[in-house]
Amino acid sequence: MTVQDVPTVFEIEQKSFPSGSWTLDAFYHELEKNEFSHYFVMTLDDRVIGYLGSWIVIDQAQITTIAIDEALRGFGYGQLLLEYVMNYAQTTCEMMSLEVREENMAARHVYEKLGFSYGGLRKDYYGAGQDAKVMWVRLRNE
Numbered sequence: 001m002t003v004q005d006v007p008t009v010f011e012i013e014q015k016s017f018p019s020g021s022w023t024l025d026a027f028y029h030e031l032e033k034n035e036f037s038h039y040f041v042m043t044l045d046d047r048v049i050g051y052l053g054s055w056i057v058i059d060q061a062q063i064t065t066i067a068i069d070e071a072l073r074g075f076g077y078g079q080l081l082l083e084y085v086m087n088y089a090q091t092t093c094e095m096m097s098l099e100v101r102e103e104n105m106a107a108r109h110v111y112e113k114l115g116f117s118y119g120g121l122r123k124d125y126y127g128a129g130q131d132a133k134v135m136w137v138r139l140r141n142e
């Protein structure tokens with residue numbers, strides 16, 4: 001992801017997380033100020049159709065956000081994007097983790113398919129009493 005991608009990413013973000021999307025500035029901050037961030041877009045015919053954010057700190061990778069354009073969900077793009085970043089991260093990281101809402105069945109399905117397991121609960125992670133399930137996967141076996 002580059003700063004040029006941010007407006008399109010932000011459009012997808014707002015539609016994907018209507019009750020609590022990131023701000024435009026949050027994306028610019030991640031790209032320009034956060035030395036631990038690794039952000040990716042997925043393109044189809046040169047159009048941004050999805051994105052994924054991650055933080056990589058020493059040997060741990062954390063997914064901060066992932067979304068695919070609503071019109072293009074269910075075609076395997078989300079899985080492909082996450083698989084790509086898992087491969088990217090496994091050169092330096094042993095583990096990857098993420099948070100997901102209990103009711104987000106599509107996302108949980110993708111994560112489970114890619115080998116993520118449930119590791120615990122973060123109480124009130126999303127505010128208004130909504131907890132997050134923490135999921136993690138080992139990227140390497142050594």
Ligand SMILES: CC(C)(COP(=O)(O)OP(=O)(O)OC[C@H]1O[C@@H](n2cnc3c(N)ncnc32)[C@H](O)[C@@H]1OP(=O)(O)O)[C@@H](O)C(=O)NCCC(=O)NCCS
Nearest residue numbers: 016066067068073074075076077078079100105106107109
């Ligand atoms: C999560 C997300 C990125 C997945 O992207 P995607 O391109 O639709 O993912 P894929 O097409 O690779 O896979 C979706 C899978 O979920 C399954 N699925 C969809 N709705 C489902 C539901 N309600 N319950 C269970 N599984 C569901 C699909 O059948 C598919 O599985 P399959 O390939 O085994 O058939 C996308 O749904 C999204 O952008 N959601 C909004 C943002 C979001 O919630 N991000 C995650 C935050 S943790």
